[in-house]
Amino acid sequence: MTQPPATEAELLHRAAALAGRTLGELAQELHFQAPPDLRGHKGWVGHLLEAALGASAGSKAEPDFPHLGVELKSVPVDASGVPIESTWVTVAPLDGTLERTWEASHVRAKLAAVLWVPVQGSRDLLVPLRKIGTPVLWRPNAEQEALLREDWEFHAEVIGLGELWQLDARKGEALQVRPKGARGSDRVWATDSDGERVADTPRGFYLRRSFTRTLLAPG
DNA sequence: TATTGATCATAT
DNA sequence: ATATGATCAATA
Numbered sequence: 001m002t003q004p005p006a007t008e009a010e011l012l013h014r015a016a017a018l019a020g021r022t023l024g025e026l027a028q029e030l031h032f033q034a035p036p037d038l039r040g041h042k043g044w045v046g047h048l049l050e051a052a053l054g055a056s057a058g059s060k061a062e063p064d065f066p067h068l069g070v071e072l073k074s075v076p077v078d079a080s081g082v083p084i085e086s087t088w089v090t091v092a093p094l095d096g097t098l099e100r101t102w103e104a105s106h107v108r109a110k111l112a113a114v115l116w117v118p119v120q121g122s123r124d125l126l127v128p129l130r131k132i133g134t135p136v137l138w139r140p141n142a143e144q145e146a147l148l149r150e151d152w153e154f155h156a157e158v159i160g161l162g163e164l165w166q167l168d169a170r171k172g173e174a175l176q177v178r179p180k181g182a183r184g185s186d187r188v189w190a191t192d193s194d195g196e197r198v199a200d201t202p203r204g205f206y207l208r209r210s211f212t213r214t215l216l217a218p219g
Numbered sequence: 220t221a222t223t224g225a226t227c228a229t230a231t
Numbered sequence: 232a233t234a235t236g237a238t239c240a241a242t243a
């Protein structure tokens with residue numbers, strides 16, 4: 001088992017050493033079985049990178065590197081290094097437990113420090129042949145945080161008012177709210193605009209690829 | 220073809 | 232049921 005990195009510098013060093021390597025090579029070293037594609041293995045790349053970098057595994061509600069306060073995110077990219085998919089952040093509770101301020105929000109905490117590891121994600125490319133790109137340790141600058149805050153506050157108000165019908169993935173410039181469940185029939189408890197307890201689709205916060213794109217290619 | 224809405228796997 | 236890790240695939 002790979003030990004957790006003791007310092008941020010060590011984490012960055014390890015991550016940098018992964019750049020240019022293939023998922024197949026890494027899988028072999030770590031005794032992971034690489035699937036040909038990710039259908040039915042959606043979290044596989046993330047789990048492989050966790051193991052490679054010594055992230056604390058499991059489903060604990062804390063950063064991947066708790067002592068460093070750093071979150072690990074793999075991001076599938078095309079041949080030009082542009083993200084192919086949006087990035088999952090965290091659940092958006094509809095039952096009245098969503099934080100009341102951006103400062104207190106789980107979204108802000110999660111995005112305080114993220115180690116982005118781009119990985120080739122074209123479906124035309126067999127998983128073992130996909131290469132890892134150059135990692136980026138990102139902390140939101142003032143402009144980015146202002147944007148995230150604006151989006152979060154918008155979504156939080158809609159949810160807080162219980163106006164569930166207004167929830168729409170088209171809203172939010174950088175941060176959107178989308179369904180997040182194992183199946184379309186999944187339901188969670190929500191509070192509607194009359195204060196009634198109702199069942200609705202589970203939602204989560206996601207970063208748009210147009211936003212993550214700017215993080216991977218600074219400048 | 221970019222995006223939204225739906226879905227897949229595992230651990231606690 | 233909720234958290235972790237995300238990508239799939241129908242549609243606009």
